[in-house]
Amino acid sequence: MTKSFDLIVIGGGTGGNGVARMAAAAGWSVASIDSLPFGGTCALRGCDPKKMLVAVTEGVDWARNMAGRGLEAQVDVNWPDMMAFKRSFTDAMPGRIEGGLEKAGVSVMHGQARFTGPDTIEVDGESYSAKHFHIATGARPMTLNIPGEEMLITSTDFLELENKPERIVFVGGGFIAMEFAHITKRAGARDVTVLEMMERPLGNFDPDLVDMVVEATAELGIDLQTQAKVLKIEKNGGGFDVTYQAPSGDKVVTCDLVVHATGRVPNIDQLNLEAAGIEYGPRGIKVSPYMRTTNPNVFAAGDCADSGPNLTPVSANEGRIAGKNLLAGKDERAVDYPPIPSVVFTLPQLASVGLSQAQAREKGLKFETHFQKTQDWYSSLRVGASHSGFKLLVEEGSGRILGAHLIGPGAEEQINLFAMAMGAGLSANQIKAMIFAYPSFASDIGSMV
Numbered sequence: 001m002t003k004s005f006d007l008i009v010i011g012g013g014t015g016g017n018g019v020a021r022m023a024a025a026a027g028w029s030v031a032s033i034d035s036l037p038f039g040g041t042c043a044l045r046g047c048d049p050k051k052m053l054v055a056v057t058e059g060v061d062w063a064r065n066m067a068g069r070g071l072e073a074q075v076d077v078n079w080p081d082m083m084a085f086k087r088s089f090t091d092a093m094p095g096r097i098e099g100g101l102e103k104a105g106v107s108v109m110h111g112q113a114r115f116t117g118p119d120t121i122e123v124d125g126e127s128y129s130a131k132h133f134h135i136a137t138g139a140r141p142m143t144l145n146i147p148g149e150e151m152l153i154t155s156t157d158f159l160e161l162e163n164k165p166e167r168i169v170f171v172g173g174g175f176i177a178m179e180f181a182h183i184t185k186r187a188g189a190r191d192v193t194v195l196e197m198m199e200r201p202l203g204n205f206d207p208d209l210v211d212m213v214v215e216a217t218a219e220l221g222i223d224l225q226t227q228a229k230v231l232k233i234e235k236n237g238g239g240f241d242v243t244y245q246a247p248s249g250d251k252v253v254t255c256d257l258v259v260h261a262t263g264r265v266p267n268i269d270q271l272n273l274e275a276a277g278i279e280y281g282p283r284g285i286k287v288s289p290y291m292r293t294t295n296p297n298v299f300a301a302g303d304c305a306d307s308g309p310n311l312t313p314v315s316a317n318e319g320r321i322a323g324k325n326l327l328a329g330k331d332e333r334a335v336d337y338p339p340i341p342s343v344v345f346t347l348p349q350l351a352s353v354g355l356s357q358a359q360a361r362e363k364g365l366k367f368e369t370h371f372q373k374t375q376d377w378y379s380s381l382r383v384g385a386s387h388s389g390f391k392l393l394v395e396e397g398s399g400r401i402l403g404a405h406l407i408g409p410g411a412e413e414q415i416n417l418f419a420m421a422m423g424a425g426l427s428a429n430q431i432k433a434m435i436f437a438y439p440s441f442a443s444d445i446g447s448m449v
């Protein structure tokens with residue numbers, strides 16, 4: 001017998017849980033299904049646990065930066081204790097989230113959902129139907145199609161490592177590779193290698209500031225190889241040989257672990273979307289500005305959808321829009337993306353919001369570029385930061401901030417202030433007129449514009 005609901009949400013992360021709660025609060029019968037523990041990538045396998053590890057290694061960085069400045073400390077990272085610290089957050093999350101959903105009146109289920117028709121799914125041999133569906137299944141590591149790919153561990157596996165790896169290779173040079181490489185090296189790993197296929201890592205960020213991250217990465221002792229295309233991975237005793245193509249010819253690096261960090265793709269392969277009449281492409285499920293799919297009774301949000309940037313706050317915002325349109329029974333609200341900041345939590349931090357120089361030029365905009373290295377500014381001197389700086393794009397005439405790109409201590413919060421200012425349409429002169437608490441990282445903003 002097929003059990004029926006008003007709404008079935010597929011995915012127990014940021015892009016889905018809010019929708020389930022909204023519908024349940026409106027009196028709908030709601031089920032939420034996930035093949036993994038509830039919480040999604042950010043809470044369990046991404047942003048939050050990663051930054052807990054960063055917090056530990058910040059202590060190492062702080063002690064090193066303050067050496068000879070009055071702080072005498074010898075610090076080491078105990079890897080098992082660091083992972084236990086991470087689990088103090090992640091272990092409690094699935095039960096807390098499931099309990100909250102159930103308290104809200106949502107039926108929580110575990111298993112792999114698969115569409116069998118436009119309004120029916122199957123989960124582990126059981127059939128369910130619904131008037132509406134919402135898909136928020138997130139993303140998964142992309143397939144590399146290289147020999148030995150099965151020997152790679154994922155970022156999820158990395159976050160569960162019980163012991164510190166001594167020799168580790170990261171395939172890719174994006175957020176995951178650079179952040180995890182910094183964590184591992186500061187935690188005391190002997191050999192840390194990053195293999196990036198392009199000319200520089202972190203390709204979506206300002207190249208001048210990325211060059212500063214690259215310099216800091218090299219000083220840390222990480223071997224960052226660019227224009228390095230991985231060809232194969234082979235078992236070598238208790239370790240692995242990673243063969244990669246470099247400009248000077250093929251090379252081999254031997255390690256104990258190889259981590260998949262080349263990027264992620266929509267996690268939709270097992271949903272059998274064709275059965276439900278749901279169209280999709282390489283970037284995910286096709287959605288309208290109202291987050292509705294080509295099946296009018298199905299919505300989608302977050303990393304599995306062909307929509308905004310793959311960031312946790314974006315998925316939450318898209319889910320909120322989908323929920324409002326579901327409850328309204330019509331396309332009432334379109335998603336509107338404000339300036340969206342992003343941060344790479346290496347040390348130094350790298351942050352960005354708005355347009356790059358290339359994007360601004362492509363749009364035909366006229367602007368001034370304010371670029372400066374700030375290691376001699378008070379905020380950097382105070383904390384011993386040797387790599388800090390900014391690049392701002394200020395539109396000629398209007399004084400609008402078109403793009404803000406930051407590196408160094410405080411960047412993760414400074415970029416949020418720039419995002420707020422850009423969203424409010426503030427000009428450079430209006431920002432200069434603001435009075436911030438001093439001395440603080442925020443008080444540097446007036447000198448940047």
